[in-house]
Amino acid sequence: MKGENATEALMSHLSRADLDATDLAPTTLELALEWDGRARKVRELVESRIAPARGPATIFIPCSRGI
Amino acid sequence: MTETSQDLLSGGIMETGSGLRARDFSIPELVAASLERIASIGHLNSFIDVYADEAMKVANHHQGLLDAGYVFGPLHGIPIALKDNIDIAGKRTTAGSALLADNIAKQDATLTAALKRAGAVIVGKNNLHEFAWGGTTINATYGNARNPWNPEHSPAGSSGGSGAAVATRAVFASIGTDTGGSIRIPSSFNGVTGIRPSIGRVSNSGVFPLAWSLDTAGPLAKSAVDCAIVLQAIAGHDPNDRQSARALVPDLYEQIDLPLRGARLGLIEDYSRKAVQPDVRDAFDAATATFERLGAVIVPIRLSDLEALMDAMIIIDAAEPSAIHAPWLRERAVDYGADVRAQLEAGFVFSAVDYVQAQRYRAHICHQFTEAFGLVDAILTPTIAYTAPRIGQLDVEIDGTMKNILANNMQFTSLASLTGLPAMSVPVGFDSSGLPIGLQIIGPALGEDQVLRIGAGLQASLDCYRKAPPGF
Numbered sequence: 001m002k003g004e005n006a007t008e009a010l011m012s013h014l015s016r017a018d019l020d021a022t023d024l025a026p027t028t029l030e031l032a033l034e035w036d037g038r039a040r041k042v043r044e045l046v047e048s049r050i051a052p053a054r055g056p057a058t059i060f061i062p063c064s065r066g067i
Numbered sequence: 068m069t070e071t072s073q074d075l076l077s078g079g080i081m082e083t084g085s086g087l088r089a090r091d092f093s094i095p096e097l098v099a100a101s102l103e104r105i106a107s108i109g110h111l112n113s114f115i116d117v118y119a120d121e122a123m124k125v126a127n128h129h130q131g132l133l134d135a136g137y138v139f140g141p142l143h144g145i146p147i148a149l150k151d152n153i154d155i156a157g158k159r160t161t162a163g164s165a166l167l168a169d170n171i172a173k174q175d176a177t178l179t180a181a182l183k184r185a186g187a188v189i190v191g192k193n194n195l196h197e198f199a200w201g202g203t204t205i206n207a208t209y210g211n212a213r214n215p216w217n218p219e220h221s222p223a224g225s226s227g228g229s230g231a232a233v234a235t236r237a238v239f240a241s242i243g244t245d246t247g248g249s250i251r252i253p254s255s256f257n258g259v260t261g262i263r264p265s266i267g268r269v270s271n272s273g274v275f276p277l278a279w280s281l282d283t284a285g286p287l288a289k290s291a292v293d294c295a296i297v298l299q300a301i302a303g304h305d306p307n308d309r310q311s312a313r314a315l316v317p318d319l320y321e322q323i324d325l326p327l328r329g330a331r332l333g334l335i336e337d338y339s340r341k342a343v344q345p346d347v348r349d350a351f352d353a354a355t356a357t358f359e360r361l362g363a364v365i366v367p368i369r370l371s372d373l374e375a376l377m378d379a380m381i382i383i384d385a386a387e388p389s390a391i392h393a394p395w396l397r398e399r400a401v402d403y404g405a406d407v408r409a410q411l412e413a414g415f416v417f418s419a420v421d422y423v424q425a426q427r428y429r430a431h432i433c434h435q436f437t438e439a440f441g442l443v444d445a446i447l448t449p450t451i452a453y454t455a456p457r458i459g460q461l462d463v464e465i466d467g468t469m470k471n472i473l474a475n476n477m478q479f480t481s482l483a484s485l486t487g488l489p490a491m492s493v494p495v496g497f498d499s500s501g502l503p504i505g506l507q508i509i510g511p512a513l514g515e516d517q518v519l520r521i522g523a524g525l526q527a528s529l530d531c532y533r534k535a536p537p538g539f
Contacts, residue, residue: 010416046428
């Protein structure tokens, strides 16, 4: 089920970006499935541990001026 | 190779520059030795382009200036290379891809111009993983780069050609780029020293991006001292780069030999020594003991929630390149190597919310590092959990289980990548097969001087960094 969701998400996002989802590299789907698992892990950790402890105003701002 | 080239290329930048200024040898002789060495290592595929004729012209020009009393500084007349995702005006920047095989840069990258102003002689461009999006430098277009310690093994990536070129003494330094570990891991695998500066310390203007919020450029060289000299030349604010830090750059060389007595060095509990190959753990422990003998204090520190470190890293490190490459994926997908194309396509699996959660995780880790640097001057880890695998090898054995290389290669380097902190890899030994092992020193924000001093202090007592691969 999770694999189907990851594939659907990938196809949907590729389509939204006007990319041809019917002609992908041989390992794209396998990699996307693995990376979808990583996204779930981060989401679960952030939602369960970081969000309550650190509040809503914590996001690293990419492309800020230096550090 | 000739005995003369061996002699000229084996020293540090300061010592070699002194030889030039004392007329012990000339800039053209030094550059010719570098070019001769480059010609002898063609089998390593560490260079994409070599500018032999032009480099000799530049060398003769600089010798004329030196003879007339114009001394530019410590890099004057020193042969250097650039990873081929950094622009040189009038030269092609391929980024290791067939897509950019004919891409001629209109102007110098900011760091290229700085090196030219410092009098360095740029002899060529180093091979890399396509678009720096990978850790092997297996490259279908420009050839697979190889490790000079054993050509059957990987030089890592994405700055794999840079690591091999410095290890073989073909150049005194190469400027690499580091997003998730692409300076530090090739430094570890090739037995050289390489520093990823803080985000914003070195301008990325004229450097082809991999992931905007993670990218840095920095030197790979023989030693921490040589890295300090090169970094000094290329660091500083650049109005052409919006991420460029406005902070002044301290003198990175002047205090590099201060003693380490009293330095507080952090080991991350349940992380710094965990899930690494035995030879790597032994070398790491021996280096830590050396630090203690030098008077440093080892301080255990605790960082929480690191189990999602590489997951968050991959979300950001994959989503940003997919955004960069979307236009080319529409028009020229077949021109990418199969692995990079798959990574760029798979990066679209992440939702905007996934990306935001990863950036929230990143802020959480940054906060912990900020607190840790109230207790310690630097944090130590291995650079990578294993030594150079064979080219094409997919898994390595760690603690009795087989682990996927792609999924595990940023275990330690992503600590500094996600936080934007400076980090350097220094050689600390060899495994039972004679392959180099690196230690990572992570410093506080904009604390490159601290990182370099700690690395130089170690190298004053642990001289394995002087060892070159067999035949070099």
